[in-house]
Amino acid sequence: MAKRVGILTGGGDCPGLNAVIRAVVRASDVAGWDCLGVLEGWRGLVDGLFRDLGPVQVSEILQRGGTIIGTSRTNPYKIEGGVEKLLQNARECELDALIAIGGEDTLGVAARLYREHGFPVVGVPKTIDNDLSGTDYTFGFDTAVNTATEAIDRLRSPAESRHRVMVVEVMGRHAGWIALMSGIAGGADLVLIPEQKMTVEAVCEDLRRGHARGRTFSMVVVSEGYELSHESGESQLVGQNAPTTDQFGHVLLGGVGEELGREIERRTGFEARVVVLGFIQRGGTPTPRDRILATRFGLKAAELAHNGVFGQMVALRGDDIAVVSLDEATAELKTVTPEWYAVAQAFFG
Numbered sequence: 001m002a003k004r005v006g007i008l009t010g011g012g013d014c015p016g017l018n019a020v021i022r023a024v025v026r027a028s029d030v031a032g033w034d035c036l037g038v039l040e041g042w043r044g045l046v047d048g049l050f051r052d053l054g055p056v057q058v059s060e061i062l063q064r065g066g067t068i069i070g071t072s073r074t075n076p077y078k079i080e081g082g083v084e085k086l087l088q089n090a091r092e093c094e095l096d097a098l099i100a101i102g103g104e105d106t107l108g109v110a111a112r113l114y115r116e117h118g119f120p121v122v123g124v125p126k127t128i129d130n131d132l133s134g135t136d137y138t139f140g141f142d143t144a145v146n147t148a149t150e151a152i153d154r155l156r157s158p159a160e161s162r163h164r165v166m167v168v169e170v171m172g173r174h175a176g177w178i179a180l181m182s183g184i185a186g187g188a189d190l191v192l193i194p195e196q197k198m199t200v201e202a203v204c205e206d207l208r209r210g211h212a213r214g215r216t217f218s219m220v221v222v223s224e225g226y227e228l229s230h231e232s233g234e235s236q237l238v239g240q241n242a243p244t245t246d247q248f249g250h251v252l253l254g255g256v257g258e259e260l261g262r263e264i265e266r267r268t269g270f271e272a273r274v275v276v277l278g279f280i281q282r283g284g285t286p287t288p289r290d291r292i293l294a295t296r297f298g299l300k301a302a303e304l305a306h307n308g309v310f311g312q313m314v315a316l317r318g319d320d321i322a323v324v325s326l327d328e329a330t331a332e333l334k335t336v337t338p339e340w341y342a343v344a345q346a347f348f349g
């Protein structure tokens with residue numbers, strides 16, 4: 001009987017997931033392995049939701065955003081008997097390996113399952129946030145940065161024509177990579193990220209200085225995880241109210257742009273407008289770079305699974321595909337370094 005590898009996508013959807021699925025299925029087909037799609041992330045393994053995947057099911061998906069097998073933020077460790085059900089379903093489906101494609105949460109579960117149960121899992125790093133350690137880049141990030149940069153480019157003319165401060169809020173959770181890169185590429189006058197404290201007073205002072213020097217409008221890129229802080233020491237992470245946290249304990253961020261825009265208008269007298277890019281950054285077709293990275297990750301993950309190399313995550317190191325342990329990859333978030341921030345900072349004021 002042919003051996004069988006499961007494929008699962010967990011967490012936020014992101015452009016390039018389908019490219020990984022296609023690569024795993026095509027490589028497995030050549031190697032004589034069957035593929036089983038686990039639907040809706042870890043929930044599918046807990047509840048027994050599966051779909052056979054072969055070359056026919058994965059044709060014409062390379063360029064499609066989202067994931068053909070669905071995703072969720074289910075944490076089996078937060079469901080009573082969840083892990084036992086998951087292990088039982090994996091046994092019943094006769095899975096010889098599982099390829100889990102996800103970010104810190106999905107891969108955190110994979111790392112724990114491998115550590116505690118010797119579960120035969122290989123990880124593939126995805127997230128538009130690019131906040132996973134162990135890999136230089138995750139796929140999905142390039143697409144998100146492209147989308148955000150294009151938005152910033154487009155927003156320049158309405159800002160310039162009406163002499164406004166345009167505040168563009170981007171995603172990224174607790175890492176400011178999307179804001180940083182789109183801010184550099186889009187020529188932002190200020191980039192505000194969670195890793196670098198900049199008070200509202202300092203933001204306004206910077207804008208005033210720029211306008212005093214002759215600038216008639218400003219582009220401000222703010223990451224959703226930037227804490228709105230004041231000289232008084234008071235600071236606030238702006239989130240959406242309900243539900244307060246997901247199964248991994250994350251608050252749903254979003255809304256800091258509005259608050260910041262209001263503060264800027266009130267303190268400087270400059271008219272401000274706010275645009276929240278939201279899910280536009282996660283949707284749509286992946287860039288060629290993301291398709292290629294996702295494809296290379298998928299081929300390498302399939303190779304590891306077929307060779308019985310588990311508890312590992314595929315990664316990008318320089319221009320090479322590497323392998324790192326899931327434990328190392330999920331130990332801490334990869335956040336923006338001061339050196340990287342300095343590139344954006346050189347154009348402030």
Ligand code: F6P
Nearest residue numbers: 012127128129171172173253282
């Ligand atoms: O992790 C990817 C991401 O898009 C974050 O940037 C954002 O904070 C979060 O997911 C939104 O999560 P959800 O899709 O569950 O609303």
